[in-house]
Amino acid sequence: MTTDDGMSPASQTPASRAGRGRGGGRGAAGRQRASHSLEAVVAEAVALLDESGEPGLTFRALAARLGGGVGSIYWYVSSKDELLERAADSVLADVLAKTDHLGAGDDPIAEIREMAIAFYEATVGRPWLGAYFLQDTGTQTNGLMLYDRMGREVMRLDLTRRQQFDAVSAVMAYVVGVAADRGQDPPQEVRDGIVDRGAFVASFRDELRALDVDDFPFLHHIVDEFAAHDDAEQFRAGLDLMLAGLRLQAGSSSADTRAASD
Amino acid sequence: MTTDDGMSPASQTPASRAGRGRGGGRGAAGRQRASHSLEAVVAEAVALLDESGEPGLTFRALAARLGGGVGSIYWYVSSKDELLERAADSVLADVLAKTDHLGAGDDPIAEIREMAIAFYEATVGRPWLGAYFLQDTGTQTNGLMLYDRMGREVMRLDLTRRQQFDAVSAVMAYVVGVAADRGQDPPQEVRDGIVDRGAFVASFRDELRALDVDDFPFLHHIVDEFAAHDDAEQFRAGLDLMLAGLRLQAGSSSADTRAASD
DNA sequence: ACCTGAACACCGTTCAAGT
DNA sequence: ACCTGAACACCGTTCAAGT
Numbered sequence: 041m042t043t044d045d046g047m048s049p050a051s052q053t054p055a056s057r058a059g060r061g062r063g064g065g066r067g068a069a070g071r072q073r074a075s076h077s078l079e080a081v082v083a084e085a086v087a088l089l090d091e092s093g094e095p096g097l098t099f100r101a102l103a104a105r106l107g108g109g110v111g112s113i114y115w116y117v118s119s120k121d122e123l124l125e126r127a128a129d130s131v132l133a134d135v136l137a138k139t140d141h142l143g144a145g146d147d148p149i150a151e152i153r154e155m156a157i158a159f160y161e162a163t164v165g166r167p168w169l170g171a172y173f174l175q176d177t178g179t180q181t182n183g184l185m186l187y188d189r190m191g192r193e194v195m196r197l198d199l200t201r202r203q204q205f206d207a208v209s210a211v212m213a214y215v216v217g218v219a220a221d222r223g224q225d226p227p228q229e230v231r232d233g234i235v236d237r238g239a240f241v242a243s244f245r246d247e248l249r250a251l252d253v254d255d256f257p258f259l260h261h262i263v264d265e266f267a268a269h270d271d272a273e274q275f276r277a278g279l280d281l282m283l284a285g286l287r288l289q290a291g292s293s294s295a296d297t298r299a300a301s302d
Numbered sequence: 303m304t305t306d307d308g309m310s311p312a313s314q315t316p317a318s319r320a321g322r323g324r325g326g327g328r329g330a331a332g333r334q335r336a337s338h339s340l341e342a343v344v345a346e347a348v349a350l351l352d353e354s355g356e357p358g359l360t361f362r363a364l365a366a367r368l369g370g371g372v373g374s375i376y377w378y379v380s381s382k383d384e385l386l387e388r389a390a391d392s393v394l395a396d397v398l399a400k401t402d403h404l405g406a407g408d409d410p411i412a413e414i415r416e417m418a419i420a421f422y423e424a425t426v427g428r429p430w431l432g433a434y435f436l437q438d439t440g441t442q443t444n445g446l447m448l449y450d451r452m453g454r455e456v457m458r459l460d461l462t463r464r465q466q467f468d469a470v471s472a473v474m475a476y477v478v479g480v481a482a483d484r485g486q487d488p489p490q491e492v493r494d495g496i497v498d499r500g501a502f503v504a505s506f507r508d509e510l511r512a513l514d515v516d517d518f519p520f521l522h523h524i525v526d527e528f529a530a531h532d533d534a535e536q537f538r539a540g541l542d543l544m545l546a547g548l549r550l551q552a553g554s555s556s557a558d559t560r561a562a563s564d
Numbered sequence: 565a566c567c568t569g570a571a572c573a574c575c576g577t578t579c580a581a582g583t
Numbered sequence: 584a585c586c587t588g589a590a591c592a593c594c595g596t597t598c599a600a601g602t
Contacts, residue, residue: 191520205524210540217479258453262467278472281547
């Protein structure tokens, strides 16, 4: 209900300050007063998110972990939304680091494949970030960098600009979609380790088997595949479908089509 | 913190009761006491979600719209999470209705394309549901039905069960991913109609242009495409890449490949 | 069987006050 | 320039009480 006039203290915090870093404040003077940094705040937020999901990220819990008061977080971040954006973006920083070596190979599509897989791997076990990629350009430069890095590969293909733009968007969307889908796979007990993954898959398998065969012929048809499947493999299978289509569109004659194998 | 023992009153509500429907309670007797139904609760929740997004869905706001007390919602639904699951599933009911006529055509992949587009169209303007599809099998039968319907088309292709399973999962994930991506496109002002879509796109275009060309060569390369692109078209372009790959995998010789057109 | 509304625990955000 | 913590408004959920 209150209109945001952009005058909160955090809006005075220059984003360029993001590269400072001060450490834990275990120095000589401070014992009572805590001292943070943007990176420390975001890093601790990611840790909290990974441990207990989105509902686990609380300003109070975060402040406790940082050893300070609730209010001080607002010096670095103007809202919980911005905190989540920065957390998601910091995950993409890892992806960028792991795909830094790419771009030299002679097959652009193979490079895109590697980037997408690295992106996927960063989302495994992080159901919370599905919805926060590319939220705001201002705070999320890493998302744009990954987008651009993938785009540079696509530029090497014989495609129109529109086709290049669409291709990168499609691959990114697919990765996000798989991440979002997998996010809700294990409902809670699995995350906490109360029920192991195998038991969860088995009980879902039984649920599928209990459905009427006439109403759900396909689910019955693939129920064993479901029980035996590996998420990462399935991700790659779908990615390869998309990349095979891209290769076709680019009129590839150099490399053989890569999908349709496993 | 409290462990859910599954003993809440809502767990006694049989899901089979979902097909009752009682109306608004504008009858002869009731003037003080409100009377609801599962469908009314979910329908009003969807309306609230569409109007003001996920933060707009509040038990108090929902109760006010239904003309009753907060507590009564818990008779139909055991938590906000379940309410969101049912809301997402009710959107899928529309998709099912709109794809009911499909399945008779001679090109299975074209049918899949229609289903995916119908699914996509249902997500337009609903950034809230990206994360709630296929959450829980028990409450979300429509998701499984759509999955199965698409699967029945894939069964007609010459593929292994694993390939069929992977293909349906890939298409579904892609749709969800596009929905999630588009979810955060307009940051707030656009939703509220304060700033129109065109102005938002233009300002983002300018933001891209302001980036260093050496750091973001691809973004500069496609900046005009971005300003001119249509979301639905871009969705179809990516879908067609994936389906072209699928057609290739199925060893299609009957129909010509459909991607690589616009 | 279903609805009510006060009460509880908790959360994001603000702000006057400190250093 | 940055940290503190009480205070505020609001939210999901519970529950004894009603019909």
